[in-house]
Amino acid sequence: MHDPARSQRSSAVAAPQPGARPRRKLTRGFWLRHLHTWHWISSAVALVGLLLFVLTGFTLNHAADIGANPSVVEGAAELDAEALALVASLPETGTRPLPSALRKALSGRTDLAVTDAPAELGADEIYLAMPRPGGDTWIAIDRTSGVVEWEATDRGWIAYFNDLHKGRDTGAVWRLFIDVFVFASLVFIGTGFVLLWLHGKNRPSTWPLTGLGLLVPLLLALFFVH
Numbered sequence: 001m002h003d004p005a006r007s008q009r010s011s012a013v014a015a016p017q018p019g020a021r022p023r024r025k026l027t028r029g030f031w032l033r034h035l036h037t038w039h040w041i042s043s044a045v046a047l048v049g050l051l052l053f054v055l056t057g058f059t060l061n062h063a064a065d066i067g068a069n070p071s072v073v074e075g076a077a078e079l080d081a082e083a084l085a086l087v088a089s090l091p092e093t094g095t096r097p098l099p100s101a102l103r104k105a106l107s108g109r110t111d112l113a114v115t116d117a118p119a120e121l122g123a124d125e126i127y128l129a130m131p132r133p134g135g136d137t138w139i140a141i142d143r144t145s146g147v148v149e150w151e152a153t154d155r156g157w158i159a160y161f162n163d164l165h166k167g168r169d170t171g172a173v174w175r176l177f178i179d180v181f182v183f184a185s186l187v188f189i190g191t192g193f194v195l196l197w198l199h200g201k202n203r204p205s206t207w208p209l210t211g212l213g214l215l216v217p218l219l220l221a222l223f224f225v226h
Contacts, residue, residue: 042187056165134160
């Protein structure tokens with residue numbers, strides 16, 4: 001026997017609530033849209049870094065074939081009495097950054113950008129090494145006479161970018177950039193791999209080519225790298 005009240009209650013239960021969002025089904029199209037979004041975002045973030053690392057990978061691989069003429073500048077000067085007093089106030093052992101007033105005095109005498117890198121303190125000499133990408137600089141201070149000697153070496157732009165590739169003497173900010181670049185590259189690679197998997201059924205050459213990309217460097221490393 002038909003019960004109109006029961007039918008009305010069933011319809012009320014089945015009917016969606018006003019303003020409620022319908023539940024989406026995680027379909028292939030949903031994943032494709034999100035994977036494509038993350039793929040192009042990560043590629044945009046990693047694009048310039050990837051270009052830099054690819055080019056410097058080539059220059060590092062051919063470092064012996066790329067000529068370079070380092071530029072070396074040497075000099076000597078003598079500290080004034082005020083700066084010499086600052087030198088005398090420093091301990092005779094250990095490592096520590098030089099006082100800012102002494103760094104300023106050294107910059108004025110040498111025309112170098114003297115950093116707060118730790119200096120090696122000795123009884124007779126203070127030695128400050130300031131390596132940087134593509135070159136290095138050192139300053140030596142005679143504690144008795146106040147004579148300052150220095151040498152600055154610049155190995156050129158290719159050496160500069162090669163050191164950026166290796167993270168050599170680049171500082172904390174560049175190392176942080178490399179970490180961000182690595183993360184973006186991993187997202188780019190991971191989403192690319194999943195997209196290959198989703199489209200692979202319609203492209204029979206996908207996995208043979210992917211396997212070849214793994215097999216070739218593996219065989220080269222096993223048989224030709226000694």
